[in-house]
Amino acid sequence: MTDLRSRLARLGYQLKTAADIEAPAREAPETPPDASRGRFGFLRDRRSPHTVERVLPGEKVSTPYGECFLVEHSHPAGHPHGAYRLDEALEADPQVFPWMARGLGGVAFDLSQCVFVDLETTGLAGGTGTYAFLVGIGYFQGMRFVVRQYFMEDYDGEEALLHALAEALEPFRGVVSFNGKSFDLPLLETRFQMARRPFPLRDLPHLDLLFPARRLWKDRLESCALSSLEAAILGVEREVDVPGWAIPGIYFDYLRSGDARPLAPVFEHNRHDLLSLATLATRLARQYVDPFHPDVEDCRDLCALGATFEGLGLADRAALCYERAVALAPRGDLRGKAMMRLGTLYKRLRQREDALELWRKLVGSGHGYTLAAYVEMAKHYEHVARDYGEAAQLTMRALAALELRAVQGDPWRVEQQRQELEHRLARLRRKMGAS
Numbered sequence: 328m329t330d331l332r333s334r335l336a337r338l339g340y341q342l343k344t345a346a347d348i349e350a351p352a353r354e355a356p357e358t359p360p361d362a363s364r365g366r367f368g369f370l371r372d373r374r375s376p377h378t379v380e381r382v383l384p385g386e387k388v389s390t391p392y393g394e395c396f397l398v399e400h401s402h403p404a405g406h407p408h409g410a411y412r413l414d415e416a417l418e419a420d421p422q423v424f425p426w427m428a429r430g431l432g433g434v435a436f437d438l439s440q441c442v443f444v445d446l447e448t449t450g451l452a453g454g455t456g457t458y459a460f461l462v463g464i465g466y467f468q469g470m471r472f473v474v475r476q477y478f479m480e481d482y483d484g485e486e487a488l489l490h491a492l493a494e495a496l497e498p499f500r501g502v503v504s505f506n507g508k509s510f511d512l513p514l515l516e517t518r519f520q521m522a523r524r525p526f527p528l529r530d531l532p533h534l535d536l537l538f539p540a541r542r543l544w545k546d547r548l549e550s551c552a553l554s555s556l557e558a559a560i561l562g563v564e565r566e567v568d569v570p571g572w573a574i575p576g577i578y579f580d581y582l583r584s585g586d587a588r589p590l591a592p593v594f595e596h597n598r599h600d601l602l603s604l605a606t607l608a609t610r611l612a613r614q615y616v617d618p619f620h621p622d623v624e625d626c627r628d629l630c631a632l633g634a635t636f637e638g639l640g641l642a643d644r645a646a647l648c649y650e651r652a653v654a655l656a657p658r659g660d661l662r663g664k665a666m667m668r669l670g671t672l673y674k675r676l677r678q679r680e681d682a683l684e685l686w687r688k689l690v691g692s693g694h695g696y697t698l699a700a701y702v703e704m705a706k707h708y709e710h711v712a713r714d715y716g717e718a719a720q721l722t723m724r725a726l727a728a729l730e731l732r733a734v735q736g737d738p739w740r741v742e743q744q745r746q747e748l749e750h751r752l753a754r755l756r757r758k759m760g761a762s
Contacts, residue, residue, distance in 0.1 A: 382587040392486040396478040410562035411606040419612035427539035441501035445600040465601035496527040508535040626655035663696035701725035719755040
């Protein structure tokens with residue numbers, strides 16, 4: 328037995344004796360009497376002078392599942408946030424929001440009956456292991472815009488948060504978010520499912536502002552993150568703000584220490600996000616209703632908005648946007664892009680002479696859309712005018728323009744275009760011979 332003990336000791340193991348097993352438990356370290364251990368083993372000192380109740384202007388709300396910490400702010404409806412007031416969202420035409428989000432099904436969307444939602448979470452990847460420790464909601468109540476923030480003080484407080492949140496969400500008839508379709512609402516629904524609760528927002532129409540913002544501004548902004556839109560579009564300046572990637576770590580530090588002071592900027596970040604959702608909805612609605620207003624008119628935005636209207640089947644509105652973009656755009660690729668889109672729309676609307684005039688201007692401008700204009704003109708003379716000789720001449724000019732671009736473009740794409748043009752030219756020559 329002694330030999331066995333010595334061999335195990337060399338391997339790093341220790342064989343306990345009967346005396347070791349019978350030793351009193353007093354040798355194990357004791358948990359301090361003023362400390363609490365959370366559901367996942369975080370030890371938090373309850374004597375900390377910087378608890379959430381002392382640091383943040385909120386209160387604990389009782390539920391059948393325990394207490395949930397709630398912070399509430401009430402802003403006047405006319406409160407300015409950047410270049411816009413909060414109540415301007417209520418002045419927007421409800422009919423314009425289905426243009427932004429096709430998932431609304433063409434139903435008018437009244438922001439006065441909607442809840443704005445933004446989460447702060449324990450991770451950015453989502454999934455069943457990610458918790459929403461702070462759920463912020465905003466809504467209009469009479470002449471006020473109310474922000475309510477539900478906070479999970481520890482993991483075992485999630486059920487209390489979900490219960491309080493479900494009661495608060497019951498009256499609303501729509502949801503507004505930013506990237507909520509991909510992240511916020513799926514994560515929140517997962518938490519409700521894990522708690523075996525019905526998700527109160529499941530069947531409500533959802534306006535996710537990220538998608539209309541990206542369609543409208545991606546051509547002139549490097550990023551369409553909410554912080555970028557605040558600075559470039561909404562005129563919002565955050566003097567001090569905590570970056571989103573740092574927020575999970577701040578929460579984990581709070582779980583270990585009980586010191587809620589670093590959480591104060593997180594709550595403020597969440598509140599500002601909700602205010603920005605209201606003013607971003609205002610700004611987008613204004614652009615869709617009146618694209619030519621001097622405060623919002625930009626040739627790049629008009630071109631993007633024209634494409635959106637075209638996709639919605641609103642050809643007349645699309646044509647007006649493209650025409651104004653052509654008039655505003657300086658000479659160059661931006662103007663060429665607007666002219667090309669307008670010519671393609673004219674062609675679809677069978678305004679062939681208008682389209683042909685635009686393409687003639689494009690081939691004389693010498694920029695990047697020359698090749699596309701030559702091809703469209705060749706199609707017109709082949710299929711509409713039945714002038715195969717002119718179509719062949721234009722196809723050869725397109726081949727010449729392609730060779731000039733070959734040194735700058737992708738060789739594979741150039742070769743593919745060359746084959747298409749040579750095939751078109753061969754077909755035209757056969758038609759010319761037959762006629």
